[in-house]
Amino acid sequence: MKVVLEHLTKIFPSRNKKEKNAEVVAVNDFNLEIPDGKLIGLLGPSGCGKSTTLYMISGLQPPTSGKIYFGEDDVTELAAENRGIGLVFQNYALYPHMTVQQNILFPLQNLKGENRLSKEEMLKRVYEVAKLVQIDEYMNRKPSELSGGQQQRVAIARALVKMPRVLLLDEPLSNLDARLRLQTREEIRRIQRDTGITTIFVTHDQEEAMSISDFIVVMKLGIIMQTGKPQWVYDDPANLFVAKFLGTPPINVFRGKIEGEKLYIGEEAVLDTKGAEDQEVYIGIRPEGFILDEKGGLTCSVSGIDVMGRDVSVVSTNENSLNPVIRSIVSADEAGKVSDSGEVKFRLKEHKVFVFNRETESRVYFGKQFAAHEAMLRAMQAEGEFYAFHEGPLPREADDASKQTQPEEEKGFVAKVKNFFAKIGGAFRKKPETPAEDVAQEGAPAENAENTEIADPTQTQMDKEDDISQ
Amino acid sequence: MSHKKSNRKNKNLKNQWKAWLYLTPMIILLLVFTVWPIFNTIRISFLCRWDEDLGAVVGYDYAKAIQGVKYQFGFNNFINVFTTGDSFLIALGNTMLLTVLTVPISTMLALLIAVALNSIKWLKKFFQTVFFLPYVTNAIAIGMVFAAMFGMVWPTPAKPPTSVGIINTIIEAFGGHYINWVDRGSPYWANIAVLVIYIVWNALPFKILVLLGGLQNVDKQYYDAAKVDGASRWRVFWRVTVPLLSPMIACVVITGFIGGFKEYTSVVGIFGDGMGPTGANGSLNTMVGFIYNYIPHNQGKASAAALILFVIIFIVTMINMYVSKKKTHY
Structure with missing residues (x-):
C-alpha cells in the first residue's frame, strides 16, 4: 500500500494560552510519497518530529493540517483502529498479564461483524504469524518470561496478525543490546520482505536506518532534509546536517x-x-x-x-x-x-x-561532483523513486527556542504578582517611601533577565546534543 | 575460600550493628506497645477461675488479680465467648454481613470513580478533593450527621413523626412513604442499609486514592496499543485496565476485609454506644464492640474474642492472598 503525506503539519499548542510563541511545530509541511512494499526509515536526532510523523500516520495523533493517503484512500480523518495499520511501540506495550498467544490474539478478538473470525481461524492466524516471527515455541509464556528480542517479535506478530496495510515501528531496536540489535534488524528486514507490507520505522540511529532501509528520510526540526537510498544520501548529502548525521x-x-x-x-x-x-x-x-x-x-x-x-x-x-x-x-x-x-x-x-x-x-x-549529482538524479528518476533534497537555508535551533519561553511566562506571572503587591504596598505607604516600590518594580525585570540566562544554558545544551548526534 | 567468606561476614556484622543502632528506638517502641500487648493478650485469653458467688467460670480481671485472686490456665474463656448468651454470634453475624456487603460495593464504586477521575481533565483536582473529603473527617461526627439525615422526630412513640430527616424528605418528595431508618422500632434491614451507605462512603477515599495511583502508573502505551488493536472501551476496561490494576485491587480488597472485620466506629457514630437503635441495644453490635464490652471487667473473655477475631481475619486474608496471587500473576 502506497502511503502519501501531503503538507502534513503538526503544531503542539503552547500550554499557556497567553503565550502564542510557545507553540511547537513538530512537523512542518511534510510531503512524502512512500512506495508500496518498501521499508522506509525515518531518521533524525531526538525532537525532529519523526515519531510525531509516525503517530500521525497511525492515527493516534491528529495532524494540525495536511492529508494522509493510504493508496487512494484519504485516511486523515479515520480513527486508528479503522486505518488498517500495525504499530510496534518503542517498549513494545505487550500486555503483561496475557500470554504470548493472548497478546497476539487480542487484535483479532476485537474484530466485529463480518470481519470476525471463528475461534479456529483466529488460532490458525495467530500460529501463522507466530511462525513467521519465530515465536511459536513460546506461546504460553508471559512477556516478562521472554528476552527483549523475543518480546520485540511478539510485538511485531501482534501488529501483523490483523494483516495491516501499513506496518509502523517506533524505534524498534532501541531497547535491545548491541548483538540482538544486529540480529533483530535482519529479522525485521526478512519479515518485511516475506510479507511485502509497506513498513515505516523511526530511528535516531543512522547505522540502523542505513543498514536495513530501502529508503531513508532524514529529518531535522520537522522538515525533510533529504530522502533517498541510504547509499545515495551518504554519497551525496544535500547539506551539512545530513553529512554530519550519517556515517560512523x-x-x-x-x-x-x-x-x-x-x-x-x-x-x-x-x-x-x-x-x-x-x-x-x-x-x-x-x-x-x-x-x-x-x-x-x-x-x-x-x-x-x-x-x-x-x-x-x-x-x-x-x-x-x-x-x-x-x-x-x-x-x-x-x-x-x-x-x-x-x-x-x-x-x-x-x-x-x-x-x-x-x-x-x-x-x-565542484568539479566531477556536478556530473555525479546529475547522474544520481537521473538514476533516481529512472527508478521512479521519490527524492527530496532540501535546498535553501536550514532551520536553525534558534527557531526552536520558543520552547524555552514557557517557564518565562510563569516567572512573568510571579513578577506581575510582585508588582501588584508592590503597588498595593505603595498605596499604603507614605510618599517618602516610594523608592522602596521602585526597587520592587526593578526586581521584576531583573528576574526576567535572570530567566533568559536560565534559558541560555539549555540552548547550548541542545546544541551540544546536536553535536553528539552528529 | 572459607577465610574470605568469614571475612566478608565480619564486615557485614560490622556494618550491621550501626543499622541495629538506628533501629533501636523503633524496636523498643514496637516491643512495648505492640509485641508485649499481643503476647499478653494471648496469655490473658487462657486465664480463668471458678467464681463461687456466680457459680460460673469467669475470665481474668486485672482489678481482681492485683487483689491477689489467682487464675488458672484453661480454655474456658473461648467456650464462654460462644456459650454465654448469643451476643457474640450476633456480633459475628453483623460484622460478616457488613463486610460482605461493603467490600464489593465500595471496591466497584472506587474503581469506576477512579477510572472516571483519571479520564477527565476539567475539574479533576476539584473532584479529587471532593472524593477525598470523607478521609479527613471525623468518623463519629459524620456518624452523627448520618443519624440526623436518616433520623426522625417522634413526640410519642405511638404517633407518626412530626418531622423527618433529609433522606425521608427526599423520599416523600418523590411520592414515597417515609422509612424508619435508625430510630426506635426501626427494622434491621434499614439499619444495615444505613450502615452500608455510611461505610461505603467512608471507605471510598482510600480506595480511590490507591486505584487512581495505580491507574496513573499504567503506561499510556497500553491504551494506545489497545486503540490500534481496535478494542472497545468496555473491552479495554475489562481486558487491560482491570488486569493491570489487579495488584491494587487486591490490596484494596484485603485492607477492605480487614477494615470490615474491625468495624465499630460506624455503629457507634450512628447509633451511639448502645450499638443498636433505641430499645434494641446490642442488635447491631460488632466483634470489636463485643470485645470493648468485656474489657472493663473481664479481660480474659475480651482477649479470647480478640484472638478469635484475629484468627478469622488471618484466614480470610490468607484466602484473599491465595486468590489474588492466582489472579494477578504477571
Whole structure:
C-alpha cells in the first residue's frame, strides 16, 4: 500500500494560552510519497518530529493540517483502529498479564461483524504469524518470561496478525543490546520482505536506518532534509546536517574557503574546485576520504593511532577542524608510515569531500561532483523513486527556542504578582517611601533577565546534543 | 575460600550493628506497645477461675488479680465467648454481613470513580478533593450527621413523626412513604442499609486514592496499543485496565476485609454506644464492640474474642492472598 503525506503539519499548542510563541511545530509541511512494499526509515536526532510523523500516520495523533493517503484512500480523518495499520511501540506495550498467544490474539478478538473470525481461524492466524516471527515455541509464556528480542517479535506478530496495510515501528531496536540489535534488524528486514507490507520505522540511529532501509528520510526540526537510498544520501548529502548525521565514525568538518577555484583549509590548498564560486565554506571529509601522502595538501598533527583490525584510524588534530579530533581511516599497511606523534600529510579523495556554504550550510558542488549529482538524479528518476533534497537555508535551533519561553511566562506571572503587591504596598505607604516600590518594580525585570540566562544554558545544551548526534 | 567468606561476614556484622543502632528506638517502641500487648493478650485469653458467688467460670480481671485472686490456665474463656448468651454470634453475624456487603460495593464504586477521575481533565483536582473529603473527617461526627439525615422526630412513640430527616424528605418528595431508618422500632434491614451507605462512603477515599495511583502508573502505551488493536472501551476496561490494576485491587480488597472485620466506629457514630437503635441495644453490635464490652471487667473473655477475631481475619486474608496471587500473576 502506497502511503502519501501531503503538507502534513503538526503544531503542539503552547500550554499557556497567553503565550502564542510557545507553540511547537513538530512537523512542518511534510510531503512524502512512500512506495508500496518498501521499508522506509525515518531518521533524525531526538525532537525532529519523526515519531510525531509516525503517530500521525497511525492515527493516534491528529495532524494540525495536511492529508494522509493510504493508496487512494484519504485516511486523515479515520480513527486508528479503522486505518488498517500495525504499530510496534518503542517498549513494545505487550500486555503483561496475557500470554504470548493472548497478546497476539487480542487484535483479532476485537474484530466485529463480518470481519470476525471463528475461534479456529483466529488460532490458525495467530500460529501463522507466530511462525513467521519465530515465536511459536513460546506461546504460553508471559512477556516478562521472554528476552527483549523475543518480546520485540511478539510485538511485531501482534501488529501483523490483523494483516495491516501499513506496518509502523517506533524505534524498534532501541531497547535491545548491541548483538540482538544486529540480529533483530535482519529479522525485521526478512519479515518485511516475506510479507511485502509497506513498513515505516523511526530511528535516531543512522547505522540502523542505513543498514536495513530501502529508503531513508532524514529529518531535522520537522522538515525533510533529504530522502533517498541510504547509499545515495551518504554519497551525496544535500547539506551539512545530513553529512554530519550519517556515517560512523562521523564526518570530519573543517572551516575553509574557496578562492580562485581552489579549496583552502587554513592557508593550505587541499583540492581543486572547478566551477565553484569564491566563498567561505565548511568542508566535510569522510574518514575514508584521506590518503596518506607526503605531498598531500592537508597537514595535521597526529595524536594517536587506533587499530581496528583490517583498518587503522589515524587520530589527529588541526586548528581549523570543528571536531575535537580528526579521524581518518587508512589501510593497516599504509599506517606504518605514520609515527605516533608529529605531523602527517593527507591527500583527499574528491568524491569524499563535501563543501557547504558557510551561511546556508547547503551543498556547493565542484568539479566531477556536478556530473555525479546529475547522474544520481537521473538514476533516481529512472527508478521512479521519490527524492527530496532540501535546498535553501536550514532551520536553525534558534527557531526552536520558543520552547524555552514557557517557564518565562510563569516567572512573568510571579513578577506581575510582585508588582501588584508592590503597588498595593505603595498605596499604603507614605510618599517618602516610594523608592522602596521602585526597587520592587526593578526586581521584576531583573528576574526576567535572570530567566533568559536560565534559558541560555539549555540552548547550548541542545546544541551540544546536536553535536553528539552528529 | 572459607577465610574470605568469614571475612566478608565480619564486615557485614560490622556494618550491621550501626543499622541495629538506628533501629533501636523503633524496636523498643514496637516491643512495648505492640509485641508485649499481643503476647499478653494471648496469655490473658487462657486465664480463668471458678467464681463461687456466680457459680460460673469467669475470665481474668486485672482489678481482681492485683487483689491477689489467682487464675488458672484453661480454655474456658473461648467456650464462654460462644456459650454465654448469643451476643457474640450476633456480633459475628453483623460484622460478616457488613463486610460482605461493603467490600464489593465500595471496591466497584472506587474503581469506576477512579477510572472516571483519571479520564477527565476539567475539574479533576476539584473532584479529587471532593472524593477525598470523607478521609479527613471525623468518623463519629459524620456518624452523627448520618443519624440526623436518616433520623426522625417522634413526640410519642405511638404517633407518626412530626418531622423527618433529609433522606425521608427526599423520599416523600418523590411520592414515597417515609422509612424508619435508625430510630426506635426501626427494622434491621434499614439499619444495615444505613450502615452500608455510611461505610461505603467512608471507605471510598482510600480506595480511590490507591486505584487512581495505580491507574496513573499504567503506561499510556497500553491504551494506545489497545486503540490500534481496535478494542472497545468496555473491552479495554475489562481486558487491560482491570488486569493491570489487579495488584491494587487486591490490596484494596484485603485492607477492605480487614477494615470490615474491625468495624465499630460506624455503629457507634450512628447509633451511639448502645450499638443498636433505641430499645434494641446490642442488635447491631460488632466483634470489636463485643470485645470493648468485656474489657472493663473481664479481660480474659475480651482477649479470647480478640484472638478469635484475629484468627478469622488471618484466614480470610490468607484466602484473599491465595486468590489474588492466582489472579494477578504477571
